[in-house]
Amino acid sequence: MITAAQDQALRTRFVQGTIDGNSISPICRKCNTKNETKNHIASECPALAENQYKKRHDSEAKALHWSNKWYDHQPKRVIENEQAKILRDYGIRTDSVIRVNRPGVTLIDKIKTKVPLIDVAIPGDTRVEEKEWEKMDKY
Incomplete structure (x- = not known):
């Protein structure tokens, strides 16, 4: 549809x-x-x-999440090794209350001690810029 x-x-x-x-x-x-x-x-x-x-x-x-069998791939919500942890659609605890706390993907870099968030949006053509600001404001 x-x-x-x-x-x-x-x-x-x-x-x-x-x-x-x-x-x-x-x-x-x-x-x-x-x-x-x-x-x-x-x-x-x-x-x-x-x-x-x-x-x-x-x-x-x-x-x-890359897989050679992308059509059949069912990624786990949590994947972890010694260097990193990847959380998919996983709630994040924060010191201050935020309305939405479930980014699409959270990458926890254990070596650099950084946590980049990857949030996906699929807006209509006319709402791309608005959605970018919304996502940045949210996190």
Whole structure:
């Protein structure tokens, strides 16, 4: 469905109501807050964010774990050796309270004693910069 929306192959309510001239409301049938446009369906609808966008996000974060059999790969949530520990979709304890504390991937470098966070986002084309700022502000 997301791919069809991105390819503009969906007859959204917005298209049916405004372009086709049907007497149908252009408002999204899932969230009932904004116009049901292709961008809204692909990356903005809060009702789809709870499940569909999370699946897409997790799939992309999973791809950061390399495997020769990428199509069959099911990465573990925690991988560790003497040099590093990798946590995937794992909550992080912090001194101050932060609203969201589950980055896509956390790399704990035991040698350099650094902890880079890798968080994945898949925004629509018009929201890339907004999403970058949101992620930086969050962490």
